[in-house]
Each structure stands twice: as C-alpha cells, then as structure tokens.
Amino acid sequence: MECQQLREQVYEANMELKRQGLVLHTWGNASGIDRERGLIAIKPSGVAYADLTPASMVLVDLDNQVVDGTLKPSSDTRTHTLLYREFASIGGVVHTHSTYATAWSQARRELPCYGTTHADYAHGAVPCTAVLTPEACARDYEEETGVQIRDAFAGLDPVAMPMVLVGGHAPFTWGKDVHAAVYHAGVLEEVARMATITEQVNAQAVPLPAHIVDKHYMRKHGPAASYGQG
Amino acid sequence: MECQQLREQVYEANMELKRQGLVLHTWGNASGIDRERGLIAIKPSGVAYADLTPASMVLVDLDNQVVDGTLKPSSDTRTHTLLYREFASIGGVVHTHSTYATAWSQARRELPCYGTTHADYAHGAVPCTAVLTPEACARDYEEETGVQIRDAFAGLDPVAMPMVLVGGHAPFTWGKDVHAAVYHAGVLEEVARMATITEQVNAQAVPLPAHIVDKHYMRKHGPAASYGQG
Amino acid sequence: MECQQLREQVYEANMELKRQGLVLHTWGNASGIDRERGLIAIKPSGVAYADLTPASMVLVDLDNQVVDGTLKPSSDTRTHTLLYREFASIGGVVHTHSTYATAWSQARRELPCYGTTHADYAHGAVPCTAVLTPEACARDYEEETGVQIRDAFAGLDPVAMPMVLVGGHAPFTWGKDVHAAVYHAGVLEEVARMATITEQVNAQAVPLPAHIVDKHYMRKHGPAASYGQG
Amino acid sequence: MECQQLREQVYEANMELKRQGLVLHTWGNASGIDRERGLIAIKPSGVAYADLTPASMVLVDLDNQVVDGTLKPSSDTRTHTLLYREFASIGGVVHTHSTYATAWSQARRELPCYGTTHADYAHGAVPCTAVLTPEACARDYEEETGVQIRDAFAGLDPVAMPMVLVGGHAPFTWGKDVHAAVYHAGVLEEVARMATITEQVNAQAVPLPAHIVDKHYMRKHGPAASYGQG
Numbered sequence A, B, C, D: 001m002e003c004q005q006l007r008e009q010v011y012e013a014n015m016e017l018k019r020q021g022l023v024l025h026t027w028g029n030a031s032g033i034d035r036e037r038g039l040i041a042i043k044p045s046g047v048a049y050a051d052l053t054p055a056s057m058v059l060v061d062l063d064n065q066v067v068d069g070t071l072k073p074s075s076d077t078r079t080h081t082l083l084y085r086e087f088a089s090i091g092g093v094v095h096t097h098s099t100y101a102t103a104w105s106q107a108r109r110e111l112p113c114y115g116t117t118h119a120d121y122a123h124g125a126v127p128c129t130a131v132l133t134p135e136a137c138a139r140d141y142e143e144e145t146g147v148q149i150r151d152a153f154a155g156l157d158p159v160a161m162p163m164v165l166v167g168g169h170a171p172f173t174w175g176k177d178v179h180a181a182v183y184h185a186g187v188l189e190e191v192a193r194m195a196t197i198t199e200q201v202n203a204q205a206v207p208l209p210a211h212i213v214d215k216h217y218m219r220k221h222g223p224a225a226s227y228g229q230g
Helices: A004-019 A077-086 A099-107 A134-138 A141-152 A178-201 A210-221 B004-019 B077-086 B099-107 B134-138 B141-152 B178-201 B210-221 C004-019 C077-086 C099-107 C134-138 C141-152 C178-201 C210-221 D004-019 D077-086 D099-107 D134-138 D141-152 D178-201 D210-221
Strands: A028-034 A039-042 A058-061 A066-068 A092-096 A163-165 A171-175 B028-034 B039-042 B058-061 B066-068 B092-096 B163-165 B171-175 C028-034 C039-042 C058-061 C066-068 C092-096 C163-165 C171-175 D028-034 D039-042 D058-061 D066-068 D092-096 D163-165 D171-175
Touching: A004 A028, A004 A039, A004 A092, A004 A178, A028 A077, A028 A178, A039 A077, A077 A092, A077 A141, A077 A171, A092 A178, A099 A163, A099 A171, A099 A178, A099 B178, A134 A141, A134 B210, A163 A178, A171 A178, A178 B178, A178 D099, A178 D178, A210 D134, B004 B028, B004 B039, B004 B092, B004 B178, B028 B077, B028 B178, B039 B077, B077 B092, B077 B141, B077 B171, B092 B178, B099 B163, B099 B171, B099 B178, B099 C178, B134 B141, B134 C210, B163 B178, B171 B178, B178 C178, C004 C028, C004 C039, C004 C092, C004 C178, C028 C077, C028 C178, C039 C077, C077 C092, C077 C141, C077 C171, C092 C178, C099 C163, C099 C171, C099 C178, C099 D178, C134 C141, C134 D210, C163 C178, C171 C178, C178 D178, D004 D028, D004 D039, D004 D092, D004 D178, D028 D077, D028 D178, D039 D077, D077 D092, D077 D141, D077 D171, D092 D178, D099 D163, D099 D171, D099 D178, D134 D141, D163 D178, D171 D178
Parallel strands: none
Antiparallel strands: A028 A039, A028 A092, A039 A058, A058 A066, A092 A171, A163 A171, B028 B039, B028 B092, B039 B058, B058 B066, B092 B171, B163 B171, C028 C039, C028 C092, C039 C058, C058 C066, C092 C171, C163 C171, D028 D039, D028 D092, D039 D058, D058 D066, D092 D171, D163 D171
C-alpha cells in the first residue's frame, strides 16, 4: 500500500483528535503530507471514527485528485491542499469544531494572547478570518475557505502562528507534521477556554506584554530553547 | 414479540442518549414509529436506564393506546404521538433535559444560528415555543405541549428544522428515524453550548449570513450533497 | 453489628455522591436515620471515600452522642441531627460542596425556579440562609448552621422543598431516605447549573409561572401522580 | 538510588496531578524536598506523563545543580528552589496551568474568598503577583518568577496561604510535602471555578466575613482542630 507510514500517522492523528475530546461525531479531520512525493493522506468524508483504519485514509495530490483509496476524501480536502500549497513549511493540517475555538470563530474575534500558556505555542493573537462573501461562497466553497486563511496570514509566519479561526465556522491548525497539528488543536481549544474565563472575571483584561510573549515563545522555539530534553 | 426490530432500535437509541451524556437520571426518552402499522415504541415511564431492555419498550398507537407492554409508557407519550400525527415525514422523536438546550428553553429564547456547525443540521434559528397558558395547562398538559410545538412550526419544515425548544421546559428533536432524532439531540446540545459561549465573548455577535446557512445546509442535505460517502 | 442495613444504605449513598461527581476529595457526607430507634448512621470525618466501608459509618443519637463506632462522626453531624429533630418527615440528609450549588450559596441568592426540571423536585425557589453572625459563629457553629436552615424554612414544607443553600457555605438536601437525599443533591447541582446558564443567555429571565410549577410538582408528587410505574 | 522514597513520592504526585485533570499535555510539575540533605526531586522537562518513572525524577540541590539524573530538570526548577529557600516550612511545590486558576492569573486578579470551601484551606484572598517587567524578564526568568511570588507574600504566612497566582502566567501551590502541594492545586482549581460562577450569578458578590474565614480555617488547622480523625 502506498505511503503506508503516512497513512498510519494520519490515522493515529485522527483517533487522537477523538480521544482528546476535540471532535464530536465526525466533525473533524486530520491530514499529513509527504512533501517529496507531493501526496497527502486525509480522513475519508463522514465516516465514524470507530470505523476508521489506516487503509481507509484517502491519498490525494496537491491538486485534489484522488491517487489511492476507494472512499471520498474529507469534504474539507480543498482547504487542506490550499494550506499545503501556501505554507511550504507545514507537514500536517487539522480541522475541528472544538467547542471554545468554534465559539470564538462564531464570535468573529481574534483570540488575544492573555498568558504564557498561549505564548508558548502561538506568537500573539490568533487571527480570525472574514466570513465568506456571497460571491466567494458561490465559487469553490472549500477552496475559498483556504483563500480566507491565506489572506488573514499576510505578514504572519505560519510556523510562529500555527492556528487560525475561520469566521462563522471553526478552527484550522497545522504543524511540522500531523501530530504537531493535532497537538496545536488541543492547545487552541484550551487557550480559547482560558481566554473566555479570563474575560469573564475581568472585563478589562489586557493581553500579555510583548516582552513576555517573546520570552515564552523563544523559550520553546528559539535557537536557545530551554524546554524539553532536546 | 411485536415490532421486535423497532423495539431494539428504540432501546438502543435510549441507551445512546445516556452514553452521550444527554440524560441525567431518567430525564429523557426516545421513540420510533412503524408508519405502516401505525405503532410507536417508546421508553417506559421513570425506569432507570440500567434496567431497560428491548422488551420493556412500550408499544402505543397514534391515539396513545397501549398495544403491547406491561409498563406505563413515558409520561411524555402524548407529546410524541402528536408530533408523529402532525409531522408525517418523521420516524423518531427524542425528548431530553440536556443542560444547555434546557437553559435556552428556560431563557425562552430561540437559538440563533451562529455558525456552520448549526447550519449543517438546522436551517436557521431553532424556534422556542410559548409557555403554556393556565387554560392549556388545565387541559391535557402533554398533548398541549405538542400543540405548542406545532404552532411554533407554522411555516417551518420539520425536515429542515429537526429540533425545538419548549419554553420553560426543555428540547424535543426528531428525524427520519429514532437514531437521527438522538443524533439531533446531541447536535442541539452542542450548538446551544457554542452559542452561549459565542455571546459570552461577543455580546454583539450576529447570526451567520443566509448565503452561508444555505450553502452548508445544502452541502449536507441538498440534491447535490457532497458530504459523506452516499 | 447494630443497624447493619442502615449502615449499608448510608455507605452506598456516600459512595453514590462520589460516583455522581458531587464530591471532590472528602467534601461531603450523607446520613440516614432509623426513626424507631432514634439512631443515625453518618460518614466518619475526613476519611477518603476509597477507605469507607459500611462498618466505618458512625452511629449517633439525636443528641449527637456516638452510640457505635470507633471513628469520629462527620464534623457536620450536629447540622444533620438538628435537621432530623426539626423535620420529622425526613429520613436522610446530604451535604456537599458541589460546584454550582456552592457558587449560588456563595452568591447568597435563592435559586429561582426557571423550568420544569426544577419544578419536578422542588416547589419554587430554593431558599438561601443568611450568613452566620459573629455571635452565632462563636456558639456551636455546626448546630447554628442547622438553626439558620430551620429559620429559612419558616412557612416552607421540607417535603415540597427538599434542599437549601447555606449562605457563604454550600448546600444541604434531604428526602424520605438517604437515597432520596442523594438524588436531590444531584438534582440541585444540575438545576443550579441550568439556572446559571439561563441567566447568562437572558439577563431578564423570569421564573416559571406558578400554574406550571404546580402542575409539574403535582405530576410527580400529587395524589394523582402520573410519573413512573407506581 | 539516592533519595528513593522522595523520588517515589514526587513521581506519585506528578501522576496524581494528571489523574485529577489539573495538567494538560506536560503543562505542570511537582517537586519535593529532603530538608536534611538539601535535595529536591523534580519532574524532568517536557517528558510525557506516561513515560515518567520514579527513576526519571531529577535530583537538584537548592542552588539548582543537578545532583543525580540524566534528564534535564523542569524548566521551572529555579522557581521551585527559590520557594524552598524563601519558605522554610514547605516540603513540596506544584506548578500547573489548570484552567480556572490560570484564567484568574491571566485576569491578574487576586482570588476572593467567597466561601467556606476556600476558607478551609487558604486564609483569605489568594494573592496574584505583578507581571514581570522587561528588566526582570531579561534576567533569570524562572528565578524572577519566584522573586515575584516572594514579594507578593510580604506579610503573608505561606502555611496559612499555600497558593499563589502568577500574573499573566499560572498558579503555584505548596504544602508540608509534595502530596499536600498537589492537594492544594486541586483545591485552588475548584475554588477558582466556584468564584467564577459566584461572580457570574451575583456581580455584587462579597467575600465571606472574617469571623467565618477564621472559624473555618481554625476548624481544620488551629490547635483545637475538629476535622478528621487526628
């Protein structure tokens, strides 16, 4: 079977989304890319998590053509592939409707960086895209969702900001591989929940000052990173 | 045993309500109908979920007469049967007191459609019925609850809007079969929770524009539905 | 062993509090009374739930004297015994620090009856006692807590209102036996949570009209009760 | 292996943090000290909880030098050691990013004592430190976090107040040993959640009067403590 290892990683990532409680029913999908071959493994559309196997992952290329697999790929596939085309450094993409991150998407607000939990993974406020216009909606809906994300990232580094809220819809996250993308989906849900409570107990809450945002981000990601065993 | 398959489906649906955390104690019930025979299988009244079996499901007809079963049917039976009589296309009905959907019922507000999670299953705001008048309350309470729902659906298609909030009480949901009704009960609870948080983080939140509501609903339910493997 | 059956019921009730998530650490206790003998079985003080057994339940009389048991009874024992002395019809008492009910106690507000979930078990708003004065606090603290509850129930029937919020502290519930008292502790936590969300989504929410409160209470508790198999 | 018993206690404490749901991913750490030998056992940095063993706990001295262990100690080690140096009576320290306590840290508010649940463990409002200045941040970040805590405790007894919120960051708790520090981390999360809901249902909520705060604290901790079997 082609791309067996990638399929297995993507299968495991999809199951991990479910285990972390980030996906209700079938409302989420994870994909990973083999950059050398230009092939993406992605969850099939509308299949229950209990029925997934590595073999049921669908292989598509960067132009959304199914290369291997008997099932239809996720209905969000064209958003995933656009992100892979636009963000050359990413190796995995995740889409969920996790509760708090989706609520902020529906509120159409960027998510402020209120603390170090957020700053450890995302360098500043998480952007929120505009809602699709009727014209964009009438074109290729899923591809246009990717276009909205790309436009919201003008001037932003997708490595330093591995997550986005799609206005009126729900979040997408990514990372160096599909495992990192899942990890970021969990981080986003938790920091969205913390931010909600932060504003609840202090309506005048202010974001973390830039010098601490920078310090925490660099502690985990800078050239002299001091976190972990690496 | 009569309607064995229907009993089993309804039994499974009631147990699934419990598994999804939509029912505390015995506060919920699911029913399914065999349209050809005009028979409804429904949970017995006040029996703990752990004690239910397919055989303990009670069979009633559309006039609320017990056809088979030694236990009393759910105290909400007359609401279920009125919905089956009024909404000819539905095959299953569910009633829960799930936390967020019940809170919105108690707040006596319709549930706005703030995002695509909602739009994928319900075409616009979920209606909330008026509270029963003293006169209606003095008549047949459970049947009058069904009347309130019917009245709230004047001009609404119960297929495109498979859920309702009963003012001061709690939600009812339905679908093409009892499994779909349970699924919609889970959707309603989650979108009610998301809407609560949406308003919490943006007091001026606005509903999703109609062109996106339509797009998402049609993506799953229109003649050219693109979601799933069907 | 004396009162073996009562000990077992009270042990099971304490464990059920833990299972329902109503008690964190050791913050709760349940007791039951044998009215004929005037003996109360109650959880020992500060013992972890995993270490409880029926034999570790402590037997006390209505004057708080330990009749059987090597452990100290719950530090809240004198509140329990006062309730048994004042409310002749009750057979079990429960105290928890469950999250939402405790928050309402801390907010020092009575809990409005916003819906039928509440009305099915408690006939109207759940009272909240005053906070103990310095003078009462300097006397017998636990007994004075019971006095506050008794005073808050002037004109109220403890059968129709089997629960109370102690201002600045936490809830007590009761019932015909210890099992009913535990059940009511779960009901109170859930309706307190629902009421919190109800007010969150509608700052002008109004209580359920009296005719529906009466109808629901009578449906479960009146002489012509129609709920359950009884 | 050196300090085998301490390692095991600290290992168990770290695992208990995970079991109580106080730690998502690797966002937390617990340590314990052997005062006679001046040695501290602490969780290694960035290692998944599932991979921890007693042997993987790292031994450091009060000057942050690794004494035994092949892994790097927690990136927060210098905050732990400063607390051990400043608070001579404590035997264990815990750091988490638990949801509600972190939200209050981000809101940069002290946590008011609204009820007896809080008063049983912490004598008054839980302090919140200032956010680090750019100058402090440029020095030793983790040590300066400890300095902020020390400064916030001027005039406070760390035995009567075994917890703190670090502004813009997250909580630290401590106790007579690492087990007590973990217990206090659970208490803080729960009372932070209760306080959030208390303010939600009563925007004018007032703290518990001092005479009840004192009574409850003394009931558990004073010379005539009446709680538990001790």
